[in-house]
Amino acid sequence: MGKLYERLMKDYRIKEGLNACINCGTCTAICPAAEFYKYDPRQIVDTVQSQDDAEIEKLLKSDTIWYCGECMSCVTRCPRKNAPGLVVMALRSLSIDMGYFMESEKGRQQYVVSKDLCGNILNYGYCVYPRTFKYATHQEAGKVWKWEEEHMDDVYERLNANLDGEGPGAVRKIPQKDLDEIKKIFDITGGTDRVNAVKAAAEKRAKELGLTEEEYFNKIYTECNGAHLNH
Amino acid sequence: MIYEGKQKIWSDYQKEIPDDHYFYVRSCIRQTFFPASEWAFLDITRNKLNKNIFETEHHTTCGGIAYHSDAIPQETVMTIIARQFALMHKYGYENYVCSCITSFGLYCETLESWREFPDLQNKIAENLKKATGLDFAKPKFLVHASDLMYKYKNLIAAQAKFKLVDKNTGKPLRVVEHIGCHYSKMFPSKGVGGAEYPYVLAGMIEAWGGEVVDYPERRHCCGFGFRQYFVQSNRGYSLANTHKKFESMEPYKPDMIITNCPGCPYFMDRWQYVIAETQGKTYGQNGHGIPVFTYEEVAGLVLGYNPWDLGLQTHQVGPEPVLDKMGIHYDPAKKYLGKNGKNIGKPDFVECIK
Ligand code: SF4
Ligand code: SF4
Numbered sequence: 001m002g003k004l005y006e007r008l009m010k011d012y013r014i015k016e017g018l019n020a021c022i023n024c025g026t027c028t029a030i031c032p033a034a035e036f037y038k039y040d041p042r043q044i045v046d047t048v049q050s051q052d053d054a055e056i057e058k059l060l061k062s063d064t065i066w067y068c069g070e071c072m073s074c075v076t077r078c079p080r081k082n083a084p085g086l087v088v089m090a091l092r093s094l095s096i097d098m099g100y101f102m103e104s105e106k107g108r109q110q111y112v113v114s115k116d117l118c119g120n121i122l123n124y125g126y127c128v129y130p131r132t133f134k135y136a137t138h139q140e141a142g143k144v145w146k147w148e149e150e151h152m153d154d155v156y157e158r159l160n161a162n163l164d165g166e167g168p169g170a171v172r173k174i175p176q177k178d179l180d181e182i183k184k185i186f187d188i189t190g191g192t193d194r195v196n197a198v199k200a201a202a203e204k205r206a207k208e209l210g211l212t213e214e215e216y217f218n219k220i221y222t223e224c225n226g227a228h229l230n231h
Numbered sequence: 232m233i234y235e236g237k238q239k240i241w242s243d244y245q246k247e248i249p250d251d252h253y254f255y256v257r258s259c260i261r262q263t264f265f266p267a268s269e270w271a272f273l274d275i276t277r278n279k280l281n282k283n284i285f286e287t288e289h290h291t292t293c294g295g296i297a298y299h300s301d302a303i304p305q306e307t308v309m310t311i312i313a314r315q316f317a318l319m320h321k322y323g324y325e326n327y328v329c330s331c332i333t334s335f336g337l338y339c340e341t342l343e344s345w346r347e348f349p350d351l352q353n354k355i356a357e358n359l360k361k362a363t364g365l366d367f368a369k370p371k372f373l374v375h376a377s378d379l380m381y382k383y384k385n386l387i388a389a390q391a392k393f394k395l396v397d398k399n400t401g402k403p404l405r406v407v408e409h410i411g412c413h414y415s416k417m418f419p420s421k422g423v424g425g426a427e428y429p430y431v432l433a434g435m436i437e438a439w440g441g442e443v444v445d446y447p448e449r450r451h452c453c454g455f456g457f458r459q460y461f462v463q464s465n466r467g468y469s470l471a472n473t474h475k476k477f478e479s480m481e482p483y484k485p486d487m488i489i490t491n492c493p494g495c496p497y498f499m500d501r502w503q504y505v506i507a508e509t510q511g512k513t514y515g516q517n518g519h520g521i522p523v524f525t526y527e528e529v530a531g532l533v534l535g536y537n538p539w540d541l542g543l544q545t546h547q548v549g550p551e552p553v554l555d556k557m558g559i560h561y562d563p564a565k566k567y568l569g570k571n572g573k574n575i576g577k578p579d580f581v582e583c584i585k
Binding site: 013073198 | 259417463
C-alpha cells in the first residue's frame with residue numbers, strides 16, 4: 001500500500017464511496033461525462049482499489065479526473081453502493097494538495113473556478129452573483145441576459161429582488177460581519193490554503209510563460225487541445 | 232399495470248414534510264437568474280397559504296457550487312453548512328427549507344457523513360464555534376422548496392385560476408418534468424418518489440391538470456457539470472447533454488418543461504437558444520422553443536399571477552405559447568417594462584428562436 005493510497009483512504013468521500021468494485025461498468029454506462037469525454041469511471045475506481053501508487057500518481061496528473069461533472073448519476077445505479085463521483089472528488093483534492101493538477105490542461109483550469117467562485121463567496125457571500133456573471137464571457141446566456149446586465153438595477157427591482165440592498169431578499173448585500181465569518185471559516189478549514197496554493201501555482205506558471213495574470217487566465221479559460229473528446 | 236407498479240414505487244418513497252414553520256435559505260443560481268421565482272415562493276406560501284416561512288439576511292451561499300467545482304475542501308463547505316443550520320437554531324426553527332438542489336443534496340450528504348462519523352461532526356462543531364461563536368445544531372426536518380410546493384399542491388389547486396389544460400382543445404398540456412440530479416440520485420429515500428420515479432414535480436403536474444410526458448432520457452443530467460460550465464472551453468459538455476435530452480423528448484411533442492433545480496431551467500432554456508442560433512433547430516412548433524419553467528413560476532401561473540411579475544420575460548425561450556394555451560391574459564407591451572411602467576429598453580430581437 002503506497003502513500004498516495006493511504007492519503008486517499010483518509011478522505012471521508014472514499015470511506016463512503018468505495019466498497020469492493022466488481023468492475024461491472026454500470027457507472028460508465030450511465031455517466032454523461034463518459035459519453036462526451038474519453039472517460040471511464042469504472043477504470044478510475046479500479047485504479048484506486050488496485051492500491052498501486054504509481055498508477056494513482058498517473059491518474060492524479062492526468063486530464064481524466066477532471067472530466068467528471070459530479071452529477072452523481074453513477075451513485076444511484078452502482079450495484080455495490082460505490083460512488084465514483086465521490087471517489088473523483090477525493091482524487092481531485094489530493095491532486096491539488098500534491099500540486100499534480102498543474103500537469104494537465106483540465107487540471108490547470110482549477111485557477112479559473114477558484115478565482116471566480118471563491119472570489120464571489122468571499123466578496124459577496126454567493127457562489128454566483130449577477131454583477132460578476134458577464135455576457136461577454138457567457139454569450140450563451142442570450143440577448144436577454146445582455147439586456148439584464150445593461151439594466152441590472154431596474155430589472156432586479158422589477159423582479160422584486162433586493163440587489164445589494166439591506167435586509168433579506170434575493171441577491172441582497174450580505175452584511176460584512178457575516179462575510180467575515182465566512183472568511184474565518186475559510187481560514188481555519190483549509191479553504192484559504194487551497195485558494196492560495198492554486199493561485200501561487202498559476203502565478204508561477206504564468207511567469208514561466210511570460211504572461212500577465214490576465215493573459216494566463218484567458219489562456220486556461222479558453223484553451224482546448226482537442227484530444228479530450230470521445231469522438 | 233406498469234403504471235400501477237410505478238405508483239407503488241412512489242408510495243415507498245413518501246418522505247415526511249412538516250406542514251409549516253420553516254427557515255428558508257436561498258439559492259445562488261436561482262436568485263441570480265430567477266429571483267422572481269423565490270419571490271413567488273414566499274408570496275404564495277406566506278400570503279396565499281398563510282405559512283410561517285422565515286428568512287434572515289445573515290445566511291449565505293452553502294458553498295456547494297464551489298465545493299462541486301473542487302475549489303474548496305469538504306471541511307470548509309461542511310462548516311459553512313453548519314453555520315446555516317446554526318442560524319436556523321438561533322432564530323428558533325427546526326425545519327429547514329432550501330431553494331437550491333445542489334444545497335439539498337449536499338445537506339443530505341453532510342448529515343449522513345456526520346451521522347456515520349461522529350468525530351467529523353465534532354470537528355465541524357469546533358470549527359463553527361471558533362469561526363462564528365455559534366452553537367452547533369441540526370435540522371429536525373430538511374426539505375427542498377419543491378417538496379413544500381408538492382405538499383401544498385392541492386391547496387394551490389383549490390385556489391387555481393388556470394389549469395395546465397389547453398383551453399382550445401380541453402386536453403391536458405403535455406409536460407416534461409426535469410429533476411435536478413442532486414435531488415435524489417445520491418439519497419433516493421430523501422426525495423419524494425425516490426430516484427428512478429421521482430414524483431415531486433409529476434405530482435404538481437397532475438394536481439394542476441397536466442399530463443406527464445415519459446421519454447427515454449428523462450433522468451439524464453441537464454449537463455451543468457459545475458467546472459464543465461464555468462470554464463468556457465468545457466461548455467460543450469453542458470450543451471451536448473442538454474442536446475441529448477431535447478433530441479430524446481422531441482418526438483413526444485411536449486408543450487412545456489418544469490424543473491426543480493435552479494440551474495437546469497437556465498441550461499435547458501439557454502442551450503435551446505444556442506442550438507437554434509448555431510444549427511437552426513427548434514424543438515417547439517413554428518420556430519418556437521419548448522418553454523422551460525421553474526415550479527414556482529408554474530404555481531404562480533396556475534394561481535393567476537401576472538407572467539411578468541414572475542419574471543417570464545427573462546427567459547430566452549418565450550413562454551407565450553403556454554400562456555396562450557392556458558388562456559392566461561398578458562400584455563405584450565408591458566413585457567419588458569421596469570417597476571411602475573418605467574421604460575428600460577428591451578433585449579435585442581432574436582430571430583432564430585421565439
Ligand atoms: S457501477 Fe459500481 S461496481 Fe460497477 S464498475 Fe462502477 S463502481 Fe464498480
Ligand atoms: S458523477 Fe461523474 S462519474 Fe458519476 S455519472 Fe456523473 S459525471 Fe459520471
